[in-house]
Every structure is written in structure tokens, then in C-alpha cells.
Amino acid sequence: MGLPCLLRHAEKQYVAVAIETLDPARFDALMARFGTPELVITPRRAATVMTAAAASNIAEQPVRIRPPENAELGWYTRLADTQFDKPGALLGPLHVVRQGDDTIPRLAVQLVKMGELLPAALLFDAGGDPLHGLSLIPLEAHVALQHLAHAPALAPVAAASLPLEAHDTTQLHVFRDPNGRAEHYAIEIGYPDRSKPVLSRLHSACFTGDVLGSLKCDCGPQLQAALAQMGAEGSGVLLYLNQEGRGIGLANKMRVYDLQSQGFDTVEANHRLGFEDDERDFRVGASMLRTLGFHNVRLLTNNPAKVGVFAANGITITEQVPLRVGRNVHNQNYLSVKALKSGHLL
Known part of the structure; x- marks a missing residue:
């Protein structure tokens, strides 16, 4: 939701808040209570807003920037949001904080990414005073980071028969992320033999392609082709992960599309926003397969x-089955980038 939360580590506590959802009234109230915050952005975003020389000195960890005196919310927003980027326009000089522990900044960025918001946060030093009415991360920050890095332990919630065009004997299994982030689905077609490799597809949600039939990607054709192939073979398992836009969410995906219209490719656009090439967690799919009793798969990918x-993650791939469909005049550059920069075998 982007609401402020309290992060504690090594006897220090900070109020962290996502920039994207921060309005001027809340910003002013936080400033009045805690003073000037630090801006935390990712190294990818720093490479966009800093000169090449300055960015080259940035480490792999989140970048902490101390603002100029009396900086208003707009100053922080211009550094965080690509809609304010202008060619050759820099907001420097920027004071990068290089000393101190980076545990809290790393946790703040991770939480904002989990919310599918722009990966930029403000950190207000809350001192040692007790604070009430804020969500508190109930673990020491370094423990929280370890917890978030663990493989997801998805819980099966419900299952029911759902006849499809591809095959009329189908079960839809719903899994829930214990962190409350998302639900994911397993579509079990026919009666797959658990003792043999099952034809499987790990498919990430794509509202624009799967639902609207977008021509900017190959997701919709891949989904339909995978289901059709499983139906033709009489069995299979399609894992449908709610990790839209390579894990950055639909809003950020639209920001990527806007940057693409300005001449950036998919990877470059992700980096300008502050994300990595791909933020998805494929371990989710492995967890779902294990829960359903599958350990050997022929993976359609x-x-x-x-x-x-x-x-x-405990799943043996006996065969990698290609799925090359959906190329058209609108997505040929996108597919070329997937092959050249992401290693897709197209």
C-alpha cells in the first residue's frame, strides 16, 4: 500500500516509506516529526540519474542520497520516477552516503519492490523513541532480509474441476503466498502420472497478452500453445504465476512500455526504472510442483x-521443450532482446 513502516536494526530504527505513494501532506508531517530523510534508490536507477563517472563508483547495494537543505518532495520524486527524466538534465551534485550499515536500506528497497512500486524509498531516522501506530517489521532487519530470501512455502488453498478448450478433464489448484503477496495457479490437465516426467509450463501472468491479445509480446500465444500441446498429449501441468511484467507489476510494465516508445529496449527500460532485467521468482513454480507430487518434468520453455x-530446487528437467510461437511485426525487436540479453533460445 506504500504506507510508512518501522524498520529496526542494531538499536536503530527508521521510518521507511515508498516515494511513489507519498503525498505532500504525509511528507511534510514526517519531515516535521523526524527531520530530513535519506533517499534510497537502486544502483540501476542511480546509473540513470547520475553521470557515468559517478555511477561507476556505485557498489551493488542500494544507493543512499542525502538531499540538499530544505528539499521538497518534488526533488525526491524527480530522482525516483522516469516520467521526470529529461535528456542531459541532472539534479546534481548528489551527496551519496557511503558509510554506515546498508541493512535497513536493502530491506526498504526489497519491501517497496514487493509492493510492485517504483524501487525508491525514503528513510527517516526515528531515533530511539517508542513509536506507535506504524507497521513494525517484527524481525531484526538482517533476519527479515534472510526471511524474504527464503524459497516461498506456498500453501494449497482450493482445487476444483475446470473443463477447458484444450482438455475437458482439468483441475485448477490455487496456491497462496504466506506473505500475502499473491495467489498462484496450477492447471493440471488430464491425469498426469507422478512416476513419469510430466509436460509442464511455467507461465508468468501477462494481462496485456493473455487477456487482451497484445501484439507487443508472445505471452498469449505461448499460453494457448502450451495448453493445446498438453491437451493433445492428454496430460500436463501449467503453472500460472502472478508475477506480471517479469515481476515488477502491471503499472511498472506500462512504464516500461512508455520507455520503449522512446527508444529503449525492455532491459534498458527496466534498468532506468531501477529494476533488474527480471525480478521474477521461479522457485514458486518448483514449490508448487513438489506440493502436487511432481519431481520430474519436461519443461516447455x-x-x-x-x-x-x-x-x-528439487525438480529434475528431463527435457527442455521449445515453445516458439507468436512472433509478429510488433514484437520482433522485443523477442530479439530476449534472445540477445536474456539468453532465450529463440
Whole structure:
């Protein structure tokens, strides 16, 4: 929701708040209570708003920037949001804070990413005073980071028969993320033999492609082709993960599309926003398969990263089955970038 929360670590506590959802009234109230905050952005975003020389000195961890005196909310927003980027326009000099523990900044950025908001946050030093009425991360910050890094332990919630065009004997299984982030779905087609490798597809939600039939990607055709192939073979499992836009959410995906219209490719646009090339967690799919009793799969994918993650999480890939459909005049550059920069076998 982007509401402020309280982060504690090593006898220090900070109020963290996402910039994207912060309005002037709340910003002024936080400033009046705690004083000037630090801006935390990712190294990817820093490379966009800083000169190349300055960005080259940035480490892999989140970048902490101390604002000029009396900086208003607009100053922070211009550094965080690509809609304010202008060619050659820099907001410097920027005072990068290089000393101190980076545990709290890393946790703040991770939480904002989990909310599918722009990966930029403000950190207000809350001192040692007791604070009430704010959500408190109930673990020490470093423990919270370890907790968030763990493989997801999804809980099966419900299942029912759902006849499809591809096959009229189908079960839809709903899984829930214990962190409350999302629900994910497993579509079990036919009666797959658990003792043999099952034809499987790990498909990330794509509202624009799966639902609207967008021509900017190949997601819709891949979904339909995977279901059709499973139906033709008589069995299979399609894992539908609610990780829209390579895990950055639909709003940020639209920001990526807007940047693409300005000449940036998918990877470049993700980086300008402050995200990595791909923010998805494919371990979710491995967890779902194990819960359903599958340990050997023939994976329908062009993405070697999925194969590696499955293999590292208890799922044996006996065959990587290509799924090359959906190329058109509108997405050919997008597919080329997937092959050149993300290693997709197209």
C-alpha cells in the first residue's frame, strides 16, 4: 500500500516509506516529526540519474542520497520516477552516503519492490523513541532480509474441476503466498502420472497478452500453445504465476512500455526504472510442483534460467521443450532482446 513502516536494526530504527505513494501532506508531517530523510534508490536507477563517472563508483547495494537543505518532495520524486527524466538534465551534485550499515536500506528497497512500486524509498531516522501506530517489521532487519530470501512455502488453498478448450478433464489448484503477496495457479490437465516426467509450463501472468491479445509480446500465444500441446498429449501441468511484467507489476510494465516508445529496449527500460532485467521468482513454480507430487518434468520453455532454478530446487528437467510461437511485426525487436540479453533460445 506504500504506507510508512518501522524498520529496526542494531538499536536503530527508521521510518521507511515508498516515494511513489507519498503525498505532500504525509511528507511534510514526517519531515516535521523526524527531520530530513535519506533517499534510497537502486544502483540501476542511480546509473540513470547520475553521470557515468559517478555511477561507476556505485557498489551493488542500494544507493543512499542525502538531499540538499530544505528539499521538497518534488526533488525526491524527480530522482525516483522516469516520467521526470529529461535528456542531459541532472539534479546534481548528489551527496551519496557511503558509510554506515546498508541493512535497513536493502530491506526498504526489497519491501517497496514487493509492493510492485517504483524501487525508491525514503528513510527517516526515528531515533530511539517508542513509536506507535506504524507497521513494525517484527524481525531484526538482517533476519527479515534472510526471511524474504527464503524459497516461498506456498500453501494449497482450493482445487476444483475446470473443463477447458484444450482438455475437458482439468483441475485448477490455487496456491497462496504466506506473505500475502499473491495467489498462484496450477492447471493440471488430464491425469498426469507422478512416476513419469510430466509436460509442464511455467507461465508468468501477462494481462496485456493473455487477456487482451497484445501484439507487443508472445505471452498469449505461448499460453494457448502450451495448453493445446498438453491437451493433445492428454496430460500436463501449467503453472500460472502472478508475477506480471517479469515481476515488477502491471503499472511498472506500462512504464516500461512508455520507455520503449522512446527508444529503449525492455532491459534498458527496466534498468532506468531501477529494476533488474527480471525480478521474477521461479522457485514458486518448483514449490508448487513438489506440493502436487511432481519431481520430474519436461519443461516447455525457451528460457534457460527456468531450467537452472528448477534443477536447484528439487525438480529434475528431463527435457527442455521449445515453445516458439507468436512472433509478429510488433514484437520482433522485443523477442530479439530476449534472445540477445536474456539468453532465450529463440
